[in-house]
Amino acid sequence: MADEEKPGFVDKIRKQSEDFPGWYNDVVRKAQLADYSPVKGCMVIRPYGYALWENVRNALDDLIKKTGHENWYFPALIPLSFLQKEAEHVEGFAHEFQTVTHGGGKELDEPLVLRPTSETMLASVLRDYIQSYRDLPMLTNQWNNVFRWELRTRLFLRTREFLWQEGHTFHETAAEAEREVETMLDCYREIAEDWCAMPVLMGRKSESEKFAGAQYSTSIEAMMKDGKALQSGTSHYFGDNFSRAYDLTFTGRTNTQEHPYSTSWGMSTRMVGAIVMAHGDEAGLQLPPQVAPVQVIVIPIFRSDTERAQIESALAPVLDALDGEDIRVKVDWRDLRPGFKFNEWELKGVPIRLEVGPRDLAKREVTLVQRLDRAKQAVAIGDLPVVLPAMLGRIQGAMLAAAKDFRDAHTVRVDSLAALVRFFAESVGFVITPWCERPEDEAIVKRETTATTRLIPRGSRVPDSPCAICGRPATAEVVWAKAY
RNA sequence: CGGGGCGUAGCUCAGCCAGGUUAGAGUGCUCGGUUCGGGACCGAGAGGUCGGAAGUUCAAAUCUUCUCGCCCCGACCA
Numbered sequence: 001m002a003d004e005e006k007p008g009f010v011d012k013i014r015k016q017s018e019d020f021p022g023w024y025n026d027v028v029r030k031a032q033l034a035d036y037s038p039v040k041g042c043m044v045i046r047p048y049g050y051a052l053w054e055n056v057r058n059a060l061d062d063l064i065k066k067t068g069h070e071n072w073y074f075p076a077l078i079p080l081s082f083l084q085k086e087a088e089h090v091e092g093f094a095h096e097f098q099t100v101t102h103g104g105g106k107e108l109d110e111p112l113v114l115r116p117t118s119e120t121m122l123a124s125v126l127r128d129y130i131q132s133y134r135d136l137p138m139l140t141n142q143w144n145n146v147f148r149w150e151l152r153t154r155l156f157l158r159t160r161e162f163l164w165q166e167g168h169t170f171h172e173t174a175a176e177a178e179r180e181v182e183t184m185l186d187c188y189r190e191i192a193e194d195w196c197a198m199p200v201l202m203g204r205k206s207e208s209e210k211f212a213g214a215q216y217s218t219s220i221e222a223m224m225k226d227g228k229a230l231q232s233g234t235s236h237y238f239g240d241n242f243s244r245a246y247d248l249t250f251t252g253r254t255n256t257q258e259h260p261y262s263t264s265w266g267m268s269t270r271m272v273g274a275i276v277m278a279h280g281d282e283a284g285l286q287l288p289p290q291v292a293p294v295q296v297i298v299i300p301i302f303r304s305d306t307e308r309a310q311i312e313s314a315l316a317p318v319l320d321a322l323d324g325e326d327i328r329v330k331v332d333w334r335d336l337r338p339g340f341k342f343n344e345w346e347l348k349g350v351p352i353r354l355e356v357g358p359r360d361l362a363k364r365e366v367t368l369v370q371r372l373d374r375a376k377q378a379v380a381i382g383d384l385p386v387v388l389p390a391m392l393g394r395i396q397g398a399m400l401a402a403a404k405d406f407r408d409a410h411t412v413r414v415d416s417l418a419a420l421v422r423f424f425a426e427s428v429g430f431v432i433t434p435w436c437e438r439p440e441d442e443a444i445v446k447r448e449t450t451a452t453t454r455l456i457p458r459g460s461r462v463p464d465s466p467c468a469i470c471g472r473p474a475t476a477e478v479v480w481a482k483a484y
Numbered sequence: 485c486g487g488g489g490c491g492u493a494g495c496u497c498a499g500c501c502a503g504g505u506u507a508g509a510g511u512g513c514u515c516g517g518u519u520c521g522g523g524a525c526c527g528a529g530a531g532g533u534c535g536g537a538a539g540u541u542c543a544a545a546u547c548u549u550c551u552c553g554c555c556c557c558g559a560c561c562a
Contacts, residue, residue, distance in 0.1 A: 009522070012496090012511095021556065030495095036554080096561075117562095150558060151485065158561065183520060219562095269562050301521055339522035346522095357521060359512090367521085450558080 002425075010283040010343050011261050017282070021154075027276055028155045031285045031348045034438040035273075041153040041160035048348065049156075049272060051293035053163070056271050057143070059195045059291070060165065063187045063219045069139040069167060074121050076145065077112035082120040086245040091121065091213020098160070114147035119213065119238075119264055122168045123246035132251050133172050136260060137180070141167040156273030157230070157484050164268035170260040172252070174239060177261035181218060181237045184265040185458075188220050188233030196271060197288035197399035198222045198278045199407055200232060201430075201479060203455035208439045211264075215368050221479070223407040223466040224277035227428025229481035232274050235265035252321040259460035278403055285349030287369055289392040296322070296388060297350040298331040299341050301357030311356055316383060321385040327392070346371060351395050352388065372398060415468050417444070420480065429483045434463035434474035441469035445480060454479045 007436065028034055033049030061071070062303045076098060084090050100112040102416035115121065122140075143306050144166045167184060171177040185202055192200045200220035210217035214236040221229045240259035241250070246295055252258040272443060279286040287294050298315065300417060302308040315331065322329050332341050338355070355367040365378045368387070372395055379387050410429030414420050425430050431451070435441065460477040467474045 012523085019556095040553080093562095146562090148561070150562095152556095152558085162562075165562075233560070265562070270562055299521090303520060337520050337522090337524065339520085339524085341523090342521090343523045355521070359521070435536080 002009060010347050012212060013284060013347070015282060016225065016280065018136070021230060022044070023280070024273075024277060025155065027280055027284050027347075027479040028273075033276070033285075034155050036155075039160075041150060043155050043159050045163075045269070048293060052287065052291060053269055053272050055291040056191065056195060056275075057165075060187070060191050061143070063190065064141050064165070064181070067183060067187060069141045069169070071141050071143065071157075073144065074115075074118050074125070075141050076147075077293050078115050078118070081111055082124050083113055086213050087121065087244055088241075089213030089245075093117070093148075094440045096150070098147045098149055099382075115144075116146055116148045117167065117264070117266075118142070118144075118146075118166055119242055119262075120246070123248055123262070126170065127246070127248050127347045130170060130250050130260060133253055133258075134251065136168040136170060137176060138173045138260075139167075139180075140169065141165055143460060143477065149387065154273075154278070154484075157270055159244045162269050164266050166407045167263070167265045169263045170243070170248075172250075172258075172260065174261045177239075178237055178261050180263045181235045181265070184217050184263070185220065185233070185235040188235065189270075190219055190267075191267065192222060192232055192274075193400060195288065196275050196278070197290070197396055197403060198232070199404040201455060201457055203457040203479075204424070205234075206442060206478070207441070208436065208442055211236045213238065213241055215241060219455055221481070221483075222274055222278055223379065223403075223410060223430060223481075224274070224484070225280065225406065226277070227410050229430065229479075229483040229484070230270070230274050230277065231483065232271060232282045233265070233267040236263060238262045262457075280349070281401060284347035286399070287349035287351060288403070289351045289396045292349065292351055293328065294348075294350045295344075295392055296330075296352045296354055297341075297345045297355045298356065299338055300331065300333065301338050301355060307358055310358075310361055313359055315356065318381055318384050324387060325385055325389050327376055327388055334450055342369075351389060354384075370395060373442075382472055411466060415465055417469050419446075420445060420451075420468060421448050424451050424482065428482070430479050432455070432479050433468035434465050434479060435476055435478040436467035436470060436472040437475050437478075438467075438470065438472070441467065444469060449480075449482075451480045451482045454481050454483060 013030055014022035018021040032046045034046055035044045037044045065387050096116050098114045101108055145161055145163050150160050153159050171180065179259060189200055189202055192198045200222045202220050203218060205217040205219055211234065215238060217234055217236045218232045219231050222232050224230055240261055242262050245261040248260060249257045250260055276285060299437050300311045302311055319329060343352065349371060353369040353373050356368065360366050363382050368379050369375055369376050412422060412423060413432045415433060420431055420433060446452055454474045456478050463474045463477050465474065466472060
């Protein structure tokens with residue numbers, strides 16, 4: 001019998017193995033990450049979920065600044081005409097617009113669109129800020145909310161309003177802009193792997209999957225525990241598409257009018273959903289220590305005020321020391337039975353539980369339990385400032401390794417359409433094939449399997465074998481998956 | 485927007501097919517007591533426009549029509 005099935009353990013959520021979407025909803029809501037709101041398609045991000053997002057956000061914000069970018073802020077409302085200048089961009093986004101048509105009780109002369117993304121606003125404003133090659137590169141970022149009229153919404157994964165950062169940069173040369181695209185994709189990989197313990201594939205999107213208005217898009221793709229892919233960050237190369245459409249020019253080194261090359265890149269609150277689906281199990285959420293709002297939950301076990309006082313005084317110096325180690329510790333003093341608290345904090349995914357009661361105190365010890373496998377171990381109180389950071393580090397590493405093993409175990413290479421169809425008929429995961437990059441092939445595969453191309457891995461070589469779908473000469477290796 | 489499912493207490497649901505006292509259970513919540521190392525137990529209590537509207541009927545949670553919302557699958561998408 002698995003631990004999860006024993007009486008007494010978390011059983012208030014649907015089973016991940018039987019109903020993955022139901023499990024996901026239960027975990028998000030019962031771990032108090034988010035809830036549905038009175039507004040269709042929009043969610044309330046609750047304190048625990050927001051704290052998780054803040055940890056991801058802060059790590060990414062540091063990286064963004066370290067790589068030379070500055071934060072700023074633009075309006076949430078964009079004049080409709082701004083959005084209509086770049087043909088491909090409008091075509092891609094127009095059906096997702098949510099529009100403000102009235103103000104002060106009167107109809108506006110021009111409708112204002114709630115930003116689905118801010119390329120058009122940036123390009124319009126930057127005409128004033130970019131005059132000379134000396135003003136470049138302009139490396140910017142903004143943290144904001146964006147609005148897209150999604151037909152089918154899911155908490156964190158797809159909502160009509162979501163939080164993200166959108167980076168926008170402008171460069172003198174195409175080569176420099178393309179390096180920027182790579183740099184930021186690397187930042188996203190770092191956030192995903194080193195912070196969220198989520199291994200990702202990196203690479204270029206196919207023509208049909210790219211961002212509307214981009215010359216090409218790149219992304220990181222992670223595998224969720226149901227074998228589906230989740231695009232977890234994107235970095236786009238625009239060439240001079242936007243600067244031409246918005247008549248953005250600068251005076252070059254040879255006194256000629258030139259169009260800057262631009263990029264944009266984004267990572268959103270979707271990452272919270274990714275963490276849930278990449279690490280969660282039958283007992284609920286499982287959080288990587290690096291981003292866990294609470295890394296160590298202390299469950300004091302006592303029956304009398306005297307016992308409580310003894311625990312308090314034993315814990316005080318330890319809590320001070322852990323604070324010095326920057327470990328996020330919380331003591332759950334609530335008047336509830338320990339077993340109840342064990343379950344609740346497991347559901348909420350806290351990496352380490354520290355139990356301390358009379359039996360432990362008698363030996364000057366505490367009991368540590370890892371969320372990962374419920375492994376228990378007694379540790380001398382004085383050793384905690386050394387043991388806990390090391391244990392958190394090991395858990396972080398183990399979670400990344402487990403996620404990578406899972407992905408590898410669900411990744412296959414095939415060389416025919418028949419094999420691809422068979423795989424998705426009876427299995428889940430990533431399939432790598434040679435491909436000729438014709439969109440017709442993507443349409444065929446989508447019709448037969450509902451899977452789509454996720455990306456052409458960075459650094460992958462042109463295969464010798466022909467396209468798995470149509471037999472024409474292959475120009476790339478591509479990863480197929482069912483995607484969120 | 486197509487297909488399927490569901491709206492009854494904060495949450496999970498029973499009751500509906502075969503209309504009929506004052507609409508129920510578990511859980512959660514409040515109070516009291518006993519408890520406390522894996523979701524305790526006993527007792528008392530609060531909590532409901534049965535999603536909404538119209539219709540049929542002596543009588544509607546239950547039947548009919550319309551409508552709104554939510555979930556799942558698909559199309560669209562971070």
